[in-house]
Amino acid sequence: MHPDGSLNRAELGRIIFADKEKRAILEQFTHPIIAYLAEAEAERRLAGNPPLLVYDCPLLFETGLDRLGFQEIVVVVAEQELCISRIMRRDGLSDGEARNRLAAQFPVEEKQRRAGIVIDNSGTPAELELQVKKIYSELVQRNRS
DSSP states (O other): OOTTSOOOHHHHHHHHHHOHHHHHHHHHHHHHHHHHHHHHHHHHHHTTOOSOOOOOOTTTTTTTGGGGOOSOOEEEEOOHHHHHHHHHHHHTOOHHHHHHHHHTSOOHHHHHHHOSEEEEOSSOHHHHHHHHHHHHHHHHHHHHO
């Protein structure tokens, strides 16, 4: 915890990504609550009849939430070494800590196999944005049909 009582996410991450048993204990509590809240929020938003509803879930397959009946699953991928360097830069982690975080997820090949759409995030932010806009337009158009 931080001195103000808020959660120290960086410290929690160091602990749970270094110890599979501690991560499993935390996930037993958090994943069902997250799934419940996500489903309730999705129902609330769907009542407004949006053109598209996106559920951003980094551990979609690991938690089994891919079985909720999504019309489409989109996975964003990049080379492992690029992911590691991005995690290190974004979160200020060591190489080992970044690798532990990736190791806690399904292999990217398995995610690609399970997804309907794969976005390659190996390029620039502008290239990623173009891909996302194209896919978003296609999905909105598909939902209108």
